[in-house]
Amino acid sequence: MQSKIYAHNHLIGTANLQVGDETMGGLFGEFVPTEYYFDQIQKLVWAIRQAKKPDANPWHALRLNVQLAHGMFLFPQGGITIDDIRELPGAPIRIDIAGVDYSIIRDYILENPPRPFVEKPWEALTIGQKTGFEDELRKELGATQTSLFRFMTNPPKHFLLDAEVSAFCRDQRNDDVLFAIKKADFDQHFALIHLTWTGKQEKDGYPYAAYYRDYDEFKHTVMYPDIAEWEE
Known part of the structure; x- marks a missing residue:
């Protein structure tokens, strides 16, 4: 399913998400960056990836959000990662999302067509x-x-x-x-x-x-x- 990825209120990329490990609530896809990602986010992603001592705070500070095509924002319990390797410029960038509730995956991603997310009002x-x-x-x-x-x-x-x-x-x-x-x-x-x-x-x-x-x-x-x- 097509999705948009945001950092704070800025669109940083898109991805066509696929279901990975259903038991772990896993989704993944190729991350297609926007110019804002290259200008404002990429160097931070590289720095976090290369840090000798893991620190989740800079990553959480990005306030990443993933919105599916029908408008639903995911709430992944296991977090979001962007696999952008500095040493491989031009290589595809992968996004992984973990801990999405299975009922959300079943009803709003796997079901064809997906259930309506919301209805008025x-x-x-x-x-x-x-x-x-x-x-x-x-x-x-x-x-x-x-x-x-x-x-x-x-x-x-x-x-x-x-x-x-x-x-x-x-x-x-x-x-x-x-x-x-x-x-x-x-x-x-x-x-x-x-x-x-x-x-x-x-x-x-x-x-x-x-x-x-x-x-x-x-x-x-x-x-x-x-x-x-x-x-x-």
Whole structure:
């Protein structure tokens, strides 16, 4: 399936992804870079690859995102790697994605044609919306505050404060955003969150979140009833 790869809000390449090891949630493909990749990203990729002491922080700082052709942004638990070898200029560059949920691979990549990702009033996100929603959520959770500020004010800790989050889709009628989440010892993988857009940590109990085991549960519980109401 065709995909776009972003670093922050910048398109850095495309790839026609294929399924590798299904049990590991693996996808791979030839990475076709943009000029922005060559100008701004490639040297960092080379430096990370050649580092004698592995350090994941510079790689995570790239804030890589992969968006499939139908609009879905992947949330790979095992991360994304770009195999760009400095000593082999002109050689194909490979992208590998690990830890994609099998139900996502089955329903939205392998199935022919793939299932619709979203239906109105729900809609897919642009990369700017995705990063914007994630940034706002972190502010409302208090994740952007310093540890000293937390110690001095002792604000309530939101359940999702220590979770990894990835904005997934939104309800165009309001400020409800579905996030894919990863939290230790928690078996729900999606959270529907009503952002308040205060730009700062919210009071106890906010932003409100409802949790779902997987995307199918969310679709049957929330999206399909919303579609029926929208079409009336």
